[in-house]
Amino acid sequence: MNWDFGPFPTFGGGPESNRIASKFDTFRMVATDEELVAKSMAGDLESFNQLVLRWERPIYALAYRVLGRDEDARDVAQETFLRAFRALPGFKGQAKFSSWLYRIALNLCRDWIRRKKRTPVVDMPEGVDIAELAAEQGPVESIEDLVARQEMSRIVAEGMKLLPEEQRTAIVLKEYHGLTFQEIAELQGCPLSTVKTRLYQGLSVLRKHLESQGMTSLNSGRAS
Amino acid sequence: MNDTIHIENETLVAYIYDEVDAPEKARVARHLQQCATCGAEYAALTGVRTVLQAWAPPHAGLGFTVVPRTEAEQSARVLRPAPWWNTVPVWAQAVAAILVLAVSAAVANIQVRSGADGFAVTTGWMSQSASARERTSELPRDPADLSAGASAKAEAAIGREGGAAATRAPVATASVTGAEDWKAALVSLEQQLRNEIRTSRSADAVVRTSSRPSADEATIRRVQELLAASEARQERQLALRLTQFNRDVNVQRQADLVRIQQLFGHSEGEISKQRQMLNYVMRASAPQQ
Structure with a gap:
């Protein structure tokens, strides 16, 4: 102990x-x-x-x-x-x-x-009561923010669905579990550079999806 | 690196996730300040990362717990070595099966006869003596009839086989005396078997009567041990669940307290805002002097 x-x-x-x-x-x-x-x-x-x-x-x-x-x-x-x-x-x-x-x-x-x-x-989880969620989140997040966040969550989930399994897994492990490139490479059984490529391609696909959903703030001038 | 040569995709990703060494980091940062294209790309991907944080899985109550299996389940599911017969080749199993069948047939004295009445299959050694008895009953009891019958049968045998009649009659006579001997031997054997069975039954009853109390005691002791083990296991599980429940209650209580405090803080803020708003409205609606 x-x-x-x-x-x-x-x-x-x-x-x-x-x-x-x-x-x-x-x-x-x-x-x-x-x-x-x-x-x-x-x-x-x-x-x-x-x-x-x-x-x-x-x-x-x-x-x-x-x-x-x-x-x-x-x-x-x-x-x-x-x-x-x-x-x-x-x-x-x-x-x-x-x-x-x-x-x-x-x-x-x-x-x-x-x-x-x-x-x-x-x-998406069904039967979610916005008021209940708002109570869980506390006073720091308004109902409007919460609804907007839920909508964004739905859009992200749809975007993730567009990715091949390897790219999706790499992004999940990196974004939500904080693994290093090396750890992801070991888990996925691929070279380090492949992990970086998968992440870049995955993020690019997500970016296009988000832009198609009206999130124009993500626009950039560089062709991917 | 200048405006015409952009940052490689892998390098940009490594920079975004802060997995580059210090010199490389400084180089990329310098380039991003100078190159609008790469700067915009960096900003867009960083924006995607920010949006990704909005995706949270549902708040699922999981509470997985590994519980030990009962002894019965363990014995039922324990892996055992393969039976020895599974390791013997199939051909050897087939040979063994044929041998067993052959020996069984020999022991059972299976006989197949074909005659005018068709096929007849007989088994067992007793049937042979029975057929001998039948043959004996067919023979006349009177010696005179016996010789006559024998000669008649001998004649019949001559008619079928020819030349073997000289040996047929003495054989028939010998079979009669042999059947009588068999009968006496069987009766004595039966008597002996009955005696032995009676003796063994009485001995077995004595043994069973004498050994029953100790077997019962052992069974009762075993049942008591099983009951005690089961009670101990249930107590352990109960204690474990109580501990878990207590822990969950404490965690929930702390979370509730924090939430209540936050709600109070929020309410106070709202009240203060409303008070300010009321003051403002009253000031605004007051007649101008």
């Missing part, structure tokens, strides 16, 4: 990881992933459940953004932890636990896409 109130161990610096980190910082008794993994390998189920609690949200968010469906993302997240639990005795610790989890989740997402043989369709 680490009692020195050190920083929460995160994978990169993405918003998903930071949100969980701030939640755990409040308790100020944070065991590192490595410690929890060691205890889990020794048979401590509670330690593994702590790892699940720590990483379920980032893994779900990753699956949701790659697959685009809430139910499928839940299934993938659940299966990710099940596979991790079963394969834990074989985990050598050469990579970070989070990298290992991300790899399992991405493989599952890839299998899902191949099995279903269809492009991910982004379902």
